[in-house]
Each structure stands twice: as structure tokens, then as C-alpha cells.
Amino acid sequence: MTYRQRLSFFICIDSCIVLSAIFISSFLVGEPIHVENTLLWISTIAILCSHYFFSLSYKLYKKVWEYASTNELLLLLKIVTYVAFVTGVVQFIALQEIRFKFLMITWLLHLFFIGGSRLVWRLYRDSIINRRTTKVRTLIVGAGSAGTMVARQLLKNSECRLLPIGFIDDNSKKKNLDILGLPVIGGVREIVDVVEERKVDNIIIAIPSLPEKELKPIIQECAKTKAETKILPLLEDLITGKVSVNQFRDVEVEDLLGREPIDIDIESISKNIQGKRVLVTGAGGSIGSELSRQLIEFQPSHLILLGHGENSIYTIEMELKEKKQHDAVEITAIIADIQDKDKMMDVIKTHKPDIIYHAAAHKHVPLMEKNPEEAVKNNMIGTMNIAIAASVHQVTTFVMVSTDKAVHPTSVMGASKKLAEMIIQDMDRKSDTKFVAVRFGNVLGSRGSVIPLFKKQIERGGPVTVTHPDMVRYFMTIPEASRLVIQAGALANGGEIFVLDMGEPIKIVDLAKNLITLSGFTLDDIEITYTGARPGEKLFEELLTEQEIVDQQIYPKIYIGKTTEIQIESIQDILATYTSLDSHALKNRLIEIANSKTIHKSESVVTI
Incomplete structure (x- = not known):
């Protein structure tokens, strides 16, 4: 109803309440109720007028009573007390006497009826109206301030489909206690049993300040159930108003990595x-676009987005330009192929960048096995073209994105990236430009990664295809990878290979199982099938070879090591002859050169 309709309704209700309180009070104190009783009518007029005056003054009729708390109760107490005081003053002025007993009983009845009417309305909404809609039984993990805030919000919000039924908390002092009428049922290890026993459909993890490593086991327990799991946003997002308390995000596979932010x-x-x-x-790719998003936060004077695909470049250009806080940053989008040497030279000459982040590459292992010449053209020749242009036009720093598949490569893609690392290390020796590489593992959610593939297979009802039950990989998120690349540019002295300490490797089959359960299915619903390792794939990846590893730490998670000898003559030879080799011979030659074990001790590798 509108505010005017609401005001009229409450005035009518309150008039009946006030009159009932007055006449019941009169009856109880033996005050005769008839037209000649001046005291009664003067008191009635005084109570009604002062009630509406104070109610309107304190905006009583603008309160939403289904969200009422102690503040509203105190407000009612204040208004009713003021009404009784004003009525006593009017009695004294008009009749030279004050009927204290009458006023006291009227005050009590007035407060009881006014407060009771609001309470009855709230109980009606909570117990009758809210039950008319189907509610999703919800378990809240975390009985602290955030969990309590979530429970209160869900209980008050009649339009929300989530119905909290209890809390999970490892604090033994809270077990078996009630918070807002909801029991603290048990600890994290009891989540599976509680969900089954209490028929829970939804789990909310309401511990926003919990470190990633401590969050991981909770998510793993939730993943064992059929309940849909969501996470409360960060407290800073709640405080700044970016999100509200009942806006939860879905649990992502990234949460299962248990990695602390870099x-x-x-x-x-x-x-x-x-x-x-x-x-x-x-710049239109997964890493390149995230690099661009993070770089613009550091306010470069000019950000040049170069890519081969016009749609992806257009998308990231529009996204960055829509961020009004970055109006001071000039953004230029360029459609170009890094295999075009003249075009690269022209782009660098025209825009004169101080720093280049080189994220363009072919990265699909099976596709490069079938098309090794394309890996040579894009990953090696393309890298050489942009590196030479950077050197000629005196770019300060050149940072190349590499991969853990460049370590002991068994695939064309890995070998081509390893040789691209050698190319820029050779350029570093010859040039005033600082050339460095950044090596990391698989990136969750990037184009061509297993996560989007698994999600599509789950949406189709399965099966989810895994190449081998023992296949393991290092994983990191796209923002993590991008931050590493940016950090490498700031730390670069020239000639280094930066490698992130990526924690423990994860089995691909475990990743598939977790994604299935997080999607609300069981392993009985979605089948996992094994297809066999693809051409060029290894069961495990490495970040450094034995020859590169050195334990000395020079910065948190940064180590200095050694690099293998740069086979620049062999690289030049293969670049001159690759078109004359068949695919099999080209693949073998690339892997042979990339796996050279000779140590060149004058160079260094830096690891993050």
C-alpha cells in the first residue's frame, strides 16, 4: 500500500487502540463512562492528540514492523510515556487535579496494545505469509557476527526463499546454543550428516575473513553433500555497499585451491x-585481458591493446573505457598479427611503449602437435618479431608469458615456448632492453583450460572426460597469473625467468569430481570417463628442471637459479628450415633442442 493508505490504516487502528485503553482503564479504576464525565473526555482528547503528535514527530508510521527491533520498542515506550505526561499536564491545567492511577493503567494498556498490535503483525507475516511460499532449507557455516547478520537478514526478508535452520561452528562453547532462535548444530566435520538429517538444500559459508587455506576444508566438506553451496562476500564489500548481506556468490573451483592471495x-x-x-x-586473451584490467589500475599514460581477434580486442577495449575512473588513461586498440614483422616494427615505432607484456601465443597442446609449423610461426617467430622491434626502438622492459610445459618439454607447444624463452634471453644479451620471461602452470578458467570444458560437459549431463586418473597439474587463477607477470616487469634486471611457487599439484580427476559436486550433482548423476593421455601430454608438469633449482631466497617466494645453455644457433637453423620439414621431423627437432641439458652458469633464473 502507499504511504497515505498506510498512514490512514494505522491512524484508524491506533484510534481504536487508544480508545480501548482509555475505556478499559476507566472501568478498572471505577471512573464513570458517560458524557458528563469531563475528566474522561478531556483525557481522551489529550491522549489522542498527543499520541498522533508524537507518533508523527518520531515517524512511527514510517517504520517497517516486520524488521522491528529494540529500537522500535524503545520508540514506542518513549511516545506512550510522553502521551501520559502531556495528558497529566492537561488534567492539571483543566481540572486542577491529576488522576495518577488512571494515567498509569492507561499508560500500561496503551503500551501493551500498541506494541502488541505491531508484534502480532510481525508474527503473522513470519508464521503465516512467509509459509505460503516454498522455502529452501539453509545451513549457515559460521555462528559469528557475519553468520548472525546473515541469519537475521534471511529471517526478516519475507521475499527471500532461503530459510535458515541452524548454524555450523567449530567453537565448542557455542555448540547446542541458540542464536536468533536457531541452534548451533555441530562442527565442520558434521556438515555431511547435518545436511542429510535436516534435509538441507542450501549451505551459506558466512566467514568472510577466513584465510583461503582454512576455507578449503570447509568447501571440501560441503562438496560431499548434495546441497548448493554459496559464500558470503568480503566484509569490506558489505561495508562499502558493493553488495548486500543476502547477495552470496557461488563456490568456484578456485576456492578449492586453498591458495593465499599473492x-x-x-x-x-x-x-x-x-x-x-x-x-x-x-590483449584479447584470458591472460592478456586480465593483464590489461590490472595494469590500468596503476595509471599508465597510454595502454595499447594488440591482438589478432577483433571481437576479443573490441570487448576488452570497451570494458576498460567504461571504467570512468580511468579516463586519464589513453587506450588504443590495434588489430595485428605478431607474425607480421613489418607491422610489429611499425606499431612499436608509432606508439613507443616503455614496457611490453607479451601474452600472445598458441597454447593448445593437441592442436600444436598436429600443426607444429604454426607453433614455430606464432610462438617463436612472433616472439622474435616483437622482441626485435622492442630492442630497435629502445623499449625499457619486455616481459614474456611462458609456461611450465617449457620444462622438459614433450610437446610442440612446450618446446616452442622453451625456445621462445631462449630467444628473449639471447636478445637480453645483445640489447639495452631488459628481456624476462614468466613461467607458470595451468590457469583456471582460461580459454582451453579444463574448467570450461568440464562445465559444458556437466551442463549436458555428462560424461566428464579426464585423460588419465593419475594426471596432475599445477593450477593458479587468472588474476594470480596476471599479477605475477606485472610483478616480473617491476623486478626485472634482464635475462631472468620468473616462476611462481604454485603450491601442491592437483589431480585432474579430483578437480572434475569437485566441479560435479559444486554444480549440485553427485558422481552417480554425472559419470567420469577416461580417454587416455593426448599427444604431447605428460602425467605431471614441472616448474624448474633439476639444473635450474637453487634454494637461496632473495625475496618472499623468489629464488635465484641457473638456466640451460641458450641454443641460439640451433634455433636460427630451425627457423630457416622448418618449412622444409614434415610435422613429425619438426616436432622431434623442436623437442631435441629444447631439452638441451648443458648448463650456462653465467645466467640466472629468478623464481617467485
Whole structure:
């Protein structure tokens, strides 16, 4: 109803309440109820007028009573007390006497009826109206301030389909206690049993300040159930108003990594990027686009987005330009192929970037096995083209995105990236430009990664295809990978290979199982089938070879090591002859050169 309709309704209700309180009070104290009783009518008029005056003054009729709390109760107490006081003053002025007994009983009845009417309305909404809609039984993990806030919000919000039925908390002091009428049922290890016994359909993890490593086991327990799991947003997002308390995000596979966020040196990165001209190749790709999003936060003077696919470049250009806080950053989108040497030279000459982040590459292992010449053209020749252009036009820093598949490569893609690393290390020796590479493992959610494939297979009802039950990989998120690349540019002295400490490798089959359960299915619903390792795939990946590993730490998670000898003559030979080789011979030659074990001790590798 409108505010005017609501006001009229409450005035009518309150008039009946006030009159009932007065006449019942009169009856109880023996005050005769008839037209000649001046005291009664003066008191009635005084109570009604003062009630409406104070109610309107304190905006009593603007309160939403289904959300009422102690504040509203105190407000009612204040209004009714003021009404009794004013009525006593009117009695004294008009009749030279105050009927204290009458006023006291009227005050009690007035407060009881006014407060009771609001309480009855709230109980009616909570117990009758809200039950008319189907509710989703919800378990809240975390009985702290955040969990209590979530429970209160869900209980008050009649339009929300989530019905909290209890809390899960490992604090033994809270077990078997009631919070807002909801029991603390048990600890994290009891989640599976509680969900089954209490027929829980939804789980909300309401511990936003919990570190990633401690969050992981909770998510793993939730993943064992059929309940849909969601996570409360960060408290800072709630406080700043970015999201509300009843806006939960879905649990993602990234949450199961249990990885702490990478700490980056904001000061050194800002100094390195702010006010500079920055170019990103492959800017439309998963890594390139995230690099661009993060780079623009450091306020470069000019951000150049270079890519081969016009749709992806257009998308990231529009996204960045829509961020009004970055109006000071000039953004230029360029459609170009890094295999075009003349075009690369022209782009660098025209835009004169200070820093280049080279993320353009062919990365699909099976496709490159079938098309090794394309891996040579894009990953090696393309890298050489942009690196030479950077050197000629005196770019300060060149950062190349590499892969853990470049370590002991058994695939064309891995070998081509390893040789691309050698190319830029050779360029570093010859040039004033600082050339470095950044090596990391699989990126969750990137194009061509297993996660989008698994999600599509689950949406189709399965089966989910895994190549081998023992296949393991290192994983990181796209933002993590992008931060590492940016940090590498700030730390670069030239010639390094930066490698992230990626924690423990994860079995692909475990990733598939977790994604199935997080999607609300069981392993009986969605089948997992094994297809066999694909051409060029290894059962496990490495981040450094035995020859590269050195334990000395020079920065948190940063190590200095050694690199294998740069086979630049062999690389030049294969670039000159690759078109004359068949696919099998080209593949073998690439892997042979990339797996050279000779140590070149004058060079260094830096690992994050």
C-alpha cells in the first residue's frame, strides 16, 4: 500500500487502540463512562492528540514492523510515556487535579496494545505469509557476527526463499546454543550428516575473513553433500555497499585451491608503470585481458591493446573505457598479427611503449602437435618479431608469458615456448632492453583450460572426460597469473625467468569430481570417463628442471637459479628450415633442442 493508505490504516487502528485503553482503564479504576464525565473526555482528547503528535514527530508510521527491533520498542515506550505526561499536564491545567492511577493503567494498556498490535503483525507475516511460499532449507557455516547478520537478514526478508535452520561452528562453547532462535548444530566435520538429517538444500559459508587455506576444508566438506553451496562476500564489500548481506556468490573451483592471495610490491609496480606507455600483446586473451584490467589500475599514460581477434580486442577495449575512473588513461586498440614483422616494427615505432607484456601465443597442446609449423610461426617467430622491434626502438622492459610445459618439454607447444624463452634471453644479451620471461602452470578458467570444458560437459549431463586418473597439474587463477607477470616487469634486471611457487599439484580427476559436486550433482548423476593421455601430454608438469633449482631466497617466494645453455644457433637453423620439414621431423627437432641439458652458469633464473 502507499504511504497515505498506510498512514490512514494505522491512524484508524491506533484510534481504536487508544480508545480501548482509555475505556478499559476507566472501568478498572471505577471512573464513570458517560458524557458528563469531563475528566474522561478531556483525557481522551489529550491522549489522542498527543499520541498522533508524537507518533508523527518520531515517524512511527514510517517504520517497517516486520524488521522491528529494540529500537522500535524503545520508540514506542518513549511516545506512550510522553502521551501520559502531556495528558497529566492537561488534567492539571483543566481540572486542577491529576488522576495518577488512571494515567498509569492507561499508560500500561496503551503500551501493551500498541506494541502488541505491531508484534502480532510481525508474527503473522513470519508464521503465516512467509509459509505460503516454498522455502529452501539453509545451513549457515559460521555462528559469528557475519553468520548472525546473515541469519537475521534471511529471517526478516519475507521475499527471500532461503530459510535458515541452524548454524555450523567449530567453537565448542557455542555448540547446542541458540542464536536468533536457531541452534548451533555441530562442527565442520558434521556438515555431511547435518545436511542429510535436516534435509538441507542450501549451505551459506558466512566467514568472510577466513584465510583461503582454512576455507578449503570447509568447501571440501560441503562438496560431499548434495546441497548448493554459496559464500558470503568480503566484509569490506558489505561495508562499502558493493553488495548486500543476502547477495552470496557461488563456490568456484578456485576456492578449492586453498591458495593465499599473492602479495605484490605495489610501490615498485606503481613506480614502474604509472605514467608509462604500456603495450600488451594477446590483449584479447584470458591472460592478456586480465593483464590489461590490472595494469590500468596503476595509471599508465597510454595502454595499447594488440591482438589478432577483433571481437576479443573490441570487448576488452570497451570494458576498460567504461571504467570512468580511468579516463586519464589513453587506450588504443590495434588489430595485428605478431607474425607480421613489418607491422610489429611499425606499431612499436608509432606508439613507443616503455614496457611490453607479451601474452600472445598458441597454447593448445593437441592442436600444436598436429600443426607444429604454426607453433614455430606464432610462438617463436612472433616472439622474435616483437622482441626485435622492442630492442630497435629502445623499449625499457619486455616481459614474456611462458609456461611450465617449457620444462622438459614433450610437446610442440612446450618446446616452442622453451625456445621462445631462449630467444628473449639471447636478445637480453645483445640489447639495452631488459628481456624476462614468466613461467607458470595451468590457469583456471582460461580459454582451453579444463574448467570450461568440464562445465559444458556437466551442463549436458555428462560424461566428464579426464585423460588419465593419475594426471596432475599445477593450477593458479587468472588474476594470480596476471599479477605475477606485472610483478616480473617491476623486478626485472634482464635475462631472468620468473616462476611462481604454485603450491601442491592437483589431480585432474579430483578437480572434475569437485566441479560435479559444486554444480549440485553427485558422481552417480554425472559419470567420469577416461580417454587416455593426448599427444604431447605428460602425467605431471614441472616448474624448474633439476639444473635450474637453487634454494637461496632473495625475496618472499623468489629464488635465484641457473638456466640451460641458450641454443641460439640451433634455433636460427630451425627457423630457416622448418618449412622444409614434415610435422613429425619438426616436432622431434623442436623437442631435441629444447631439452638441451648443458648448463650456462653465467645466467640466472629468478623464481617467485
